[in-house]
Amino acid sequence: MIVDKKVSLNGKIITSPITFANVSDNIKINKKKINFIKKVRIFKFFKPRGVLCSKKKQDSRKIIYEILRSKFKNYIFAGRLDYNSEGLIILTNSSKITRSLEKPEYNFSRIYDVRVYGEFNLGNLKKISYGTNIKGIKYKPFQFHIKSKIKKNTNLEMTLFEGKKNEIREIFKSLNLQVSKLKRTQYGPFLLKNMKPGEMKEVTINEINQYENYIRNKER
Helix, strand or coil: CCCCCCEEECCEECCCCCCCCCCCCCEEECCEECCCCCCCCEEEEEECCCCECCCCCCCCCCEHHHCCCHHHCCCEEECCCCCCCEEEEEEECCHHHHHHHHCHHHCCCEEEEEEEECCCCHHHHHHHCCCEEECCEEECCCEEEEEEEECCEEEEEEEECCCCCCHHHHHHHCCCCEEEEEEEEEECCEECCCCCCCCEEECCHHHHHHHHHHHHHHCC
16 A cells, blocks of 8 residues: 555655554545544453552562453553452553542442441441541541341441542441451442452443443533
């Protein structure tokens, strides 16, 4: 096509294949502009306990990119979980998607299975579930329901609408309760379901449609 003078770069006909260009240039073949569109990929990843959500090594602890396949090394994640927590995080090649998922005003729900140990007082948890201030940090209202209680162990499902650092652990610490299990099972429309630690799955068409509809409604 170059020999036949069918390719142009920024309005000039290309005569040599040794020509440098990038996606911001105006490239035409037979006078038709070429558009470069990156296919957006979104994956669900079950982060195991004992792994850091970090792009760079901080110490001897393992980071998620050490257990991901090499082709995902340049993906970015949304929904950071601490070292001792497990469950769903989102991996994608689109920074636009990660920004939308973490944007406070979008209020994407995050659902967790939580087990706490200690003297559980329902009234105290109800009181702070309407919003609270802990050590000068404001936490938004959250929802919860108790799934089971055996002696000093209480299992709950919690729904949060922001992603402050160690939010659930700080909430229960203020109530003199220790979090012994913390697992995220849902992030917005994306579901962990029966995935296993370390497993990765591409999101479903239904999940993508729900995500896009949610964003459209928020941006109206």
